[in-house]
Amino acid sequence: MSKDDSVDPPPYPGAPVEQPSDSKIPSARGQDYVHAGDSMDVNLGPMWGLAVPAYGRGGSVRGKVELKQDAHAKSVEAKATLGELAGPRPVRFIEAAQMLRAEDGYAFAFPLPACVDINGVQTLLPPSFSTTTYDSTCTIAYMLKIELSRTGLRRHETIRLPVSYFPRSMADQMGRDGIPIPADATGEPLADDESIASIALKPSMANRGAIYLSIPAARAFASGTQIPFLLTLFFPDAPATAKLLSSEGNIRIALRRRTRIGLPDSIVGKDVESVEKTMARAEIREIKSGKEGVLFVSGSIGTGERGHEANWAVPDLCDTQYRITVSVPAPASVVNDVPSWDGEIPVTLVTDGYGQVDDSTPALQMAKLVPKPTAYQISRYAL
Known part of the structure; x- marks a missing residue:
């Protein structure tokens, strides 16, 4: 666990505090x-x-x-x-x-x-x-x-x-309803839009296509709200692959909570133990076609109960983190020819929405x- 991103503390009184009336x-x-x-x-x-x-x-x-x-x-x-x-x-x-x-x-x-x-x-x-x-x-x-x-x-x-x-804790900005599809519909991520964060999923084997996950680039999301996403399947050289991978039930997106516990150095070969739980699964609302071989899958994923979830950390000892995981497996019929795709993007959850704390x-x-x-x-x- 990293010791980075430390914050300056307010002074804690060393002398006895003033007694209340x-x-x-x-x-x-x-x-x-x-x-x-x-x-x-x-x-x-x-x-x-x-x-x-x-x-x-x-x-x-x-x-x-x-x-x-x-x-x-x-x-x-x-x-x-x-x-x-x-x-x-x-x-x-x-x-x-x-x-x-x-x-x-x-x-x-x-x-x-x-x-x-x-x-x-x-x-x-x-x-x-x-x-x-x-x-x-x-x-x-x-x-x-x-x-x-x-x-x-x-x-x-x-x-x-x-x-x-x-x-x-409070979200750093107002929530948004969705992620826009690029105007040219080519499928390339909106690299020049600082309000959107995108990652490329990793294929299980070499492939000329690509899959991108895009979400709002907010520093924190309020628990009890929805995080919109856009999944872009980019296969201009193999249009059938995009349709195959986007078949019903094949795209799996989830929000997961992971709690890690730092273990003593005396425990050989293991310095961290973790426990994970799936908090929510994505709801896919729409699939749109772009240029040939390009599909846009849009939807949202919940963030648990309102006021219930929030990131926190005691460096090197214990912490709670959240991440959105994506899995697009190759159907069994083409598993030897088409790769499976996986990726994850960390997110920060807070108890309250913007301006509500x-x-x-x-x-x-x-x-x-x-x-x-x-x-x-x-x-x-x-x-």
Whole structure:
């Protein structure tokens, strides 16, 4: 996994953050996430309808501790493990702690930075995540721990709470409905159109023809939308081949999600393990003829559920990527004479369309990718 394309992080405060006033903590108990302990309750504010509290980009893990009458508190401390990747190569992103004061209502706030330093690389703070491959498991967890020290010989109390981080991201431009067919209908890609990205598929054997896939050259596509494409079959010297390859059901275009996990160097001959899933298959809407031996196949492919999918990466450790794959196999009757064609083009998915992002709210649909942490995970991560 490449360490390129690093981004500059905003400064993360080294000193304790300013404690919030009580007025900043929601008081509607029916809508708040409140964990009841033996001697204290922890209020983390709105639940967003999820099993655990969730936060978006630029948010803060913010709440307050409410002591019960018989708490006999000596001190109250809040600790946050703001990101830990647990897997074959574990790493923590940020750890912070605050001593809570009675005059502040035992309130706390831990900012979630936009970027963090992970193994010397500046990286966007990754979302909560969990996946299992054949040989390993990788989890990105965010945890909060509240410790109550009590006077005398009374038993101290510790509450560990998982929280989720689901940052929103935005497409860089408005979507488009389709890819235009070249005016001269020769089949050559629109090389001078910077709004279109094209690739040439690779044949399984030498051939004088060509097949091109063209999609919008957007840097990012919103999940839940359609990506238009144009597949050009260019066989001026063998017109029958173009028709043969474009027969019904022979063109296979799919959007695939690939999650990769970096493995320890001790695993000989294997440094990355990956798991893939087909997210959508293309819908072919129209096939048009150009000049002799040239066919244009147009359609679109979905990008999964709205707000559900997005690229992210922890360099050299774990990432989620998307790509459009194309396969145009030769029919069995001519497999020895006509090549099969394959290709892929990487795409970046984001949670929201152009101009739709509100960073103050988490991308709640991403919660479907993360199971609720088990009691073992909570005790393991929140140290």
